[in-house]
Amino acid sequence: MKTFTYERATDPAQAVALLAREPGARFLGGGTNLVDLMKLGVETPGHLVDIARLPLDRVEETPDGGLLIGATVRNSDLAADPAVRTRFPVLSQALLAGASGQLRNAATTGGNLLQRTRCLYFQDVSKPCNKRQPGSGCPARDGAHRDLAVLGHSEACVATHPSDMAVALAALDADVLLLGPDDQRTVPLTDFHRLPGDRPDQDTVIRPGELVTGVRLPAPAAGLPSAYRKARDRASYAFALASAAVVLDVREGVVREVRLAFGGLAHKPWRATTAEAALRGGPATTDAFSDAVEAELAAARPLRDNGFKVPMARNLAVRLLTELADPDATAADPTDPRHTDHRRGDR
Incomplete structure (x- = not known):
């Protein structure tokens, strides 16, 4: 693992400002995916901004009867939340079908959405991969692709998104809440992740410097x-x-x-x-x-x-x-x- 610097943010606005100040910086939540990729050499951030203790760790009712899930809510806590279990059981079931108990205790809502593919070629820096290095090729197409995509793939990439939680959120018409250097915006979960096209290195539509602050579940799906x-x-x-x-x-x-x-x-x-x-x-x-x-x-x-x-x-x-x-x-x-x-x- 390469040398990096570290600091902890105390509020969302400060986290965004700290990331903007350091070129090549990354947000660190539970670290269950990012740290693994750093160990493999796939990710090499020079600076980490720790967001794990931001005040985004609550599940709250919205005025219309939906739910607002903070980005730092742990997967285990979200799966066990009474409102989620009774009104959005598909989400609780998806979370419990993913990871181990230990990982669910560390992984966060925002990090789950942003986790990267487990394609073997992406994780092996000795192999070419368009997702890791655009233009280098996609050996998975003719290689080990048993676990990979059958829908929406391209000549550039056949990787799959690994999240269980995100599939449930897509079925629930969830929205992703984002805070950037200049403004806040909301993106439908179904539009948040991208198909690979000719830019498989871009997993999502998130803009540079943006922080996922939460996920909103709409009331019509409740119950x-x-x-x-x-x-x-x-x-x-x-x-x-x-x-x-x-x-x-x-x-x-x-x-x-x-x-x-x-x-x-x-x-x-x-x-x-x-x-x-x-x-x-x-x-x-x-x-x-x-x-x-x-x-x-x-x-x-x-x-x-x-x-x-x-x-x-x-x-x-x-x-x-x-x-x-x-x-x-x-x-x-x-x-x-x-x-x-x-x-x-x-x-």
């Missing part, structure tokens, strides 16, 4: 049936091969509202807008769910070794939609996400 389901190579400590987050409102057998997002398939959480449009106002049946998800995944472009992700994602989503549409039919199913013991985590 609706929701759930998260994840497929992985082993029961704990593994990233998603494919995952699905669903928010579903069914009345008298008709889909009144649906939000579906996939993880493990793309460079960003993939909001399934084609499937959603096909389902709204239609029957809440397994056949309708299957047809809609098939239409969404028709855009997939699997590589040599990861075509299995397409039927895997389809099956995850269809089963989850079916379970939420008819909870009584799965009340005794031990694999139902509402009855699964997630405490072990997975990374």
